[in-house]
Amino acid sequence: MKKLLFLNFLFLSSQSFALDLAKYPIExxxxxxxxxxxxxxxxxxxxxxxxxGINHDIDGITFLMDLKPRGSNNAYKFxxxxxxxxxxxxxxxxxxxxxxxxxxxxxxxxxxxxxxxxNPAIVEDLKAQYQQHVNxxxxxxxxxxxxxxxxxxxxxxxxxANDSVTNxxxxxxxTTIKWDSIDDTLxxxxxxxxxxxQVADEMVNMCKKDxxxxxxxxxxxxxxCQFSDKLKLRQNDGVLTFKTSPKAPNQxxxxxxxxxxx
Numbered sequence: 001m002k003k004l005l006f007l008n009f010l011f012l013s014s015q016s017f018a019l020d021l022a023k024y025p026i027e028x029x030x031x032x033x034x035x036x037x038x039x040x041x042x043x044x045x046x047x048x049x050x051x052x053g054i055n056h057d058i059d060g061i062t063f064l065m066d067l068k069p070r071g072s073n074n075a076y077k078f079x080x081x082x083x084x085x086x087x088x089x090x091x092x093x094x095x096x097x098x099x100x101x102x103x104x105x106x107x108x109x110x111x112x113x114x115x116x117x118x119n120p121a122i123v124e125d126l127k128a129q130y131q132q133h134v135n136x137x138x139x140x141x142x143x144x145x146x147x148x149x150x151x152x153x154x155x156x157x158x159x160x161a162n163d164s165v166t167n168x169x170x171x172x173x174x175t176t177i178k179w180d181s182i183d184d185t186l187x188x189x190x191x192x193x194x195x196x197x198q199v200a201d202e203m204v205n206m207c208k209k210d211x212x213x214x215x216x217x218x219x220x221x222x223x224x225c226q227f228s229d230k231l232k233l234r235q236n237d238g239v240l241t242f243k244t245s246p247k248a249p250n251q252x253x254x255x256x257x258x259x260x261x262x
Contacts, residue, residue, distance in 0.1 A: 019046060019064075025122045028088075028099050028112035036088060036101060036112055038076065039123045040067075048126045049076050049087060054103050061138055062130040063087075080104050082145025082188055088112075150187050151179055157193030158225075161200035169207040169214040175200050175223040186227060195244045195251075196225035199233070202255040216262045233258045 020042045028036040033053050040047040050062040058080065065076040065087065075086035081104065089100040089109065100109040133139055158175045165173050177196050186192065200223060206213045221238040228243035231254055235241070244251065 021048070021123055021127070023120050023123070024118045025120070025126070027115040027118050027122070028101075029115060030101065030110050030112050032110060034101060034110065034112075036099070037122055037126060038088065039126045047076055048123075048130055049078075050126060050129065051087070051101065051103075056103055056105075057142060058087075058104065061133055061142065062126050063139055064130065075102075079143040081142070081149070082184070145184055145188060147184060147187065154187070154191070154193030155179075157191070158197050158200075161197035161204075164204045165200050165207075168204045169217065171214055171218060171220075173200065173203070173217065173220050173223060175225055177225040182227065190246045192227070195227070195246065196223075196242070198244065198251055199223045199225075199240060199242045199255055202252055202259060206256065206259060213259075217259070235262070 022040050022042050026036075026038040026040065028038070035052045037050050038047045039049075044067060046064060046066055048062055049065045050060065051058060052060050063078045065078045067074055067090075068077050069075075070077075070086045070089055073089050073091045075090060076088040077084050077086050079085070085104050086102055087104075089102065091098045091100070097114075099112040099114065101112055102109050158177065162174050165171060175196055177192070182192055203213075203217055219238055220235070220240055222240070224239055224241045226241065226243045228245055230243065231245045231248035231251060232243040233240065233255060242255075248254075
């Protein structure tokens with residue numbers, strides 16, 4: 001499947017050089033020292049876009065992006081890490097236009113100021129750079145879902161919860177999950193680590209309320225987390241098996257009620 005997506009990306013990328021680009025690019029800068037160059041098509045439906053100075057995987061890479069709606073505004077969008085992302089939001093406003101940069105994997109937008117007197121030679125430079133990146137497969141690789149990066153991040157959420165149990169309850173209880181049972185779609189859709197950390201998090205809350213509670217959970221050493229279609233919590237010797245269902249409501253209350261009745 002990944003190979004098919006890769007080849008499809010290359011095919012679509014090869015069509016970029018038939019694009020009828022506008023003569024003048026749009027040059028943008030931020031107070032943080034970030035630079036953005038946009039070479040839109042004459043029909044304003046697509047553009048070649050490059051961002052530099054952001055210390056990110058996409059830094060210095062030229063992408064072919066589509067101009068699509070983003071809320072009440074429009075945005076230049078591209079596929080990164082398996083998901084369509086809005087990179088540059090355009091608010092036409094009263095005087096047209098204000099631009100905001102949204103770096104992948106960050107939350108806050110960064111205001112961009114437009115430079116006057118754009119150099120038309122930049123358009124040809126962008127086309128040449130884009131061709132180089134396409135030949136190397138750079139954009140196609142960045143478009144693919146990075147499973148290992150997401151596994152590492154979600155595991156860190158679980159590790160943090162485990163450490164909190166140790167610090168607050170004085171017990172070594174480890175939350176575990178079989179990552180090979182979690183497919184890419186589930187990993188892309190839900191915060192798997194946060195879902196699995198719920199039992200440990202609730203243990204920490206209950207130890208804060210009553211330190212005597214740690215005696216009730218002292219015989220546990222493992223929380224085995226699984227994703228299921230039903231919310232369940234069972235114990236067997238020193239193991240708590242937690243089956244979390246992403247769509248199940250009130251999970252923290254369910255866990256608290258179970259732990260109170262150990």
